[in-house]
Amino acid sequence: MTSDRYAAAVPFYDLQHEDGHVPVVRELLPPLLTGVGRSLVELGAGTGLITELIARETPAEIYAVEPSLGMRSVLVSRLAALGPDVLRRVTVLPCGALDVRVDEPVEAVVMISVLQSFAAAERAELWRVLAGLLVPGGRLVFNWRERATPVPGGLAVMDSYQVGRHTYEIAGQVLDVAGESVSSRFVYRVLRGDVVVSEDEVAGVNHWPAGEVLSSELKEHGFVPGEAPEGMHVWLLPE
Ligand SMILES: C[S@@+](CC[C@H](N)C(=O)[O-])C[C@H]1O[C@@H](n2cnc3c(N)ncnc32)[C@H](O)[C@@H]1O
Incomplete structure (x- = not known):
């Protein structure tokens, strides 16, 4: 890859x-x-x-x-x-x-x-x-x-960090599980208070034999x- x-x-x-x-x-x-x-x-x-x-x-x-x-x-x-x-x-x-x-x-x-x-x-x-x-x-x-087999579910905030006046927030969602392969998406957001300054999404498949x-x-x-x-x-x- x-x-x-x-x-x-x-x-x-x-x-x-x-x-x-x-x-x-x-x-x-x-x-x-x-x-x-x-x-x-x-x-x-x-x-x-x-x-x-x-x-x-x-x-x-x-x-x-x-x-x-x-x-x-x-x-x-x-x-x-x-x-x-x-x-x-x-x-x-x-x-x-x-x-x-x-x-x-x-x-x-x-x-x-x-x-x-x-x-x-x-x-x-x-x-x-x-x-x-x-x-x-x-x-x-x-x-x-x-690791325990994850269960598909909704998007949930996993971590957030303060960087100056901004909050860096990471949210994740398990989309699908097929054997050892887990499809997920992650949303990376920078916020100033409630205002979204930037938002990017990454989707991918990881393998957990x-x-x-x-x-x-x-x-x-x-x-x-x-x-x-x-x-x-x-x-x-x-x-
Ligand atoms: C979760 S990060 C771990 C980075 C670092 N080892 C650490 O522990 O901080 C996974 C890294 O593996 C790299 N990676 C993904 N597929 C790879 C491949 N086929 N060959 C080498 N590196 C790969 C990614 O680009 C990413 O930087």
């Missing part, structure tokens, strides 16, 4: 995710990267919230893969603000995960809150590509939790499970 379905969400992204998965990942990810010192790929780097963490926690060269122009723009601005050491170590790849090419295989692939973008058929290709990116003994690290489905797909592609805390997965490519 290389289209910019995230464009309307970009101004809201850091507000919402500083409040969501990012603080948890800041705690759980660093120990899972122990020993990674040469290079890694981060898939779906977004605005760079996790890239910044990885750059701080490892001395490795980072390939940050991000297909969305909007997300990537914030990512590169963040790298610039972090300074010359980070700018020297992070290469931003403007493509989707299935098109990633690196000069030498890497020690780790990190994928935070990205897996849901891949439908079952695409995941088979994803695991094949990721196995090809890793050195023998390399590790794949991602976050994943079992059960844990045992993921495990059997990964084993089929040659990965073996590693130790990881609740909410995270580590899968190793045997030596």
Whole structure:
């Protein structure tokens, strides 16, 4: 997927995710990267919230893969603000995960809150590509939790943030559920009091396979499970 379905969400992204998965990942990810010192790929780097963490926690060269122009723009601005050491170590790849090419295989692939973008058929290709990116003994690290099947319903405000005189509001609606695939729409609004300053809508489908489905797909592609805390997965490519 290389289209910019995230464009309307970009101004809201850091507000919402500083409040969501990012603080948890800041705690759980660093120990899972122990020993990674040469290079890694981060898939779906977004605005760079996790890239910044990885750059701080490892001395490795980072390939940050991000297909969305909007997300990537914030990512590169963040790298610039972090300074010359980070700018020297992070290469931003403007493509989707299935098109990633690196000069030498890497020690780790990190994928935070990205897996849901891949439908079952695409995941088979994803695991094949990721196995090809890793050195023998390399590790794949991602976050994943079992979740209850959502129920289609009405549009509801999920989060709102004050930015100066404006309120940034995110509303979501589950439209349809078909097996592991959930169709939703999100409305991103900027308000001044009750007056709508801007409103954008994003619709899309995310995929939430059960844990045992993921495990059997990964084993089929040659990965073996590693130790990881609740909410995270580590899968190793045997030596
Ligand atoms: C929910 S955001 C997560 C961003 C970042 N990892 C974080 O945790 O803050 C998902 C990101 O995955 C990216 N993405 C979606 N499909 C992708 C694909 N096929 N390959 C690589 N990245 C993808 C999106 O553009 C978006 O930036």
